[in-house]
Amino acid sequence: MIIAVDGPAASGKGTIAKALARHYGLPHLDTGLLYRAVGIATAQQGGNPDDPADALKGAAFPETLLDDPAIRSETAGGLASRVSIHPAVRAALLARQRDFAAQTAGAIIDGRDIGSVIVPQADAKLFVTARTEIRAERRHREDPTDDYDAILADIRQRDERDSARSVAPLVRAADADLLDTSDLTIDAAVQRAIALVDARIRDRR
Numbered sequence: 077m078i079i080a081v082d083g084p085a086a087s088g089k090g091t092i093a094k095a096l097a098r099h100y101g102l103p104h105l106d107t108g109l110l111y112r113a114v115g116i117a118t119a120q121q122g123g124n125p126d127d128p129a130d131a132l133k134g135a136a137f138p139e140t141l142l143d144d145p146a147i148r149s150e151t152a153g154g155l156a157s158r159v160s161i162h163p164a165v166r167a168a169l170l171a172r173q174r175d176f177a178a179q180t181a182g183a184i185i186d187g188r189d190i191g192s193v194i195v196p197q198a199d200a201k202l203f204v205t206a207r208t209e210i211r212a213e214r215r216h217r218e219d220p221t222d223d224y225d226a227i228l229a230d231i232r233q234r235d236e237r238d239s240a241r242s243v244a245p246l247v248r249a250a251d252a253d254l255l256d257t258s259d260l261t262i263d264a265a266v267q268r269a270i271a272l273v274d275a276r277i278r279d280r281r
C-alpha cells in the first residue's frame with residue numbers, strides 16, 4: 077500500500093505521515109528533507125540556490141546531512157523552496173523517491189508533489205492544509221525565539237513560490253482527500269487521516 081501525503085508548510089502533514097506509518101506499519105519518507113539537504117549543500121558549497129547548475133551540484137549532498145539538526149531550521153526550509161524550483165534538481169531526486177515507493181512493504185511518502193507527480197498511482201492520497209496564521213503559530217510554538225511576523229511572511233512567501241512554480245507545483249491531486257487541520261488536535265487529525273485512508277482502501281477492494 078502506498079499513501080501520499082501532500083500539503084504546505086506546518087500543515088501537519090509530517091506529523092500525520094509519521095502517525096500513519098506507525099498505524100499501518102509502513103516505512104516513511106519525508107521528501108522535504110531531501111530538498112532541504114540540497115539547499116544546505118548548495119549553500120555550503122558557496123553556490124547560489126537560485127542558479128540551476130549550482131543547485132544541481134547540491135543534489136549530490138552527503139547522506140550524513142539528512143541527520144544534521146540544521147536541516148530542520150527555517151533557513152533550510154527557505155533554501156529548499158528555492159532549489160526545488162529547478163526541474164533538474166527535481167529530476168535528480170525522482171528515482172530515489174520512486175524506489176522508496178516501490179518497496180514490497182509499501183510506503184508513506186510526504187511532500188508537495190507526491191500524489192500528483194511521484195506516485196500518482198498511490199492507493200490513498202491526503203492533501204493536508206491549515207489556515208496560514210495557524211500554520212505560522214505552530215512554527216512559532218516550535219521555536220518561540222523566532223519572530224511571529226517573520227515566520228508568517230516566510231510561510232506566505234514559501235506557499236507562493238511552491239504553488240506558482242511551473243514544474244510540480246504544490247497542488248491538490250484530483251483524487252486526493254482534503255484534510256484541514258486548522259481546528260483539530262493532533263490526535264483528531266490523525267484519526268481523521270486514518271478514517272480517510274481506510275475508506276479509500278475499502279473502495280479499492
Ligand code: CDP
Nearest residue numbers: 084085086107108111156157160187188189
Ligand atoms: O516542513 P515544511 O513543510 O516546512 O517543509 P518541507 O516539507 O521540509 O519542504 C521544504 C521545501 O521543500 C518546500 O517549501 C518545497 O519548496 C520543497 N519541497 C518540494 O518542492 N517538493 C517536495 N516533495 C517536498 C518539499
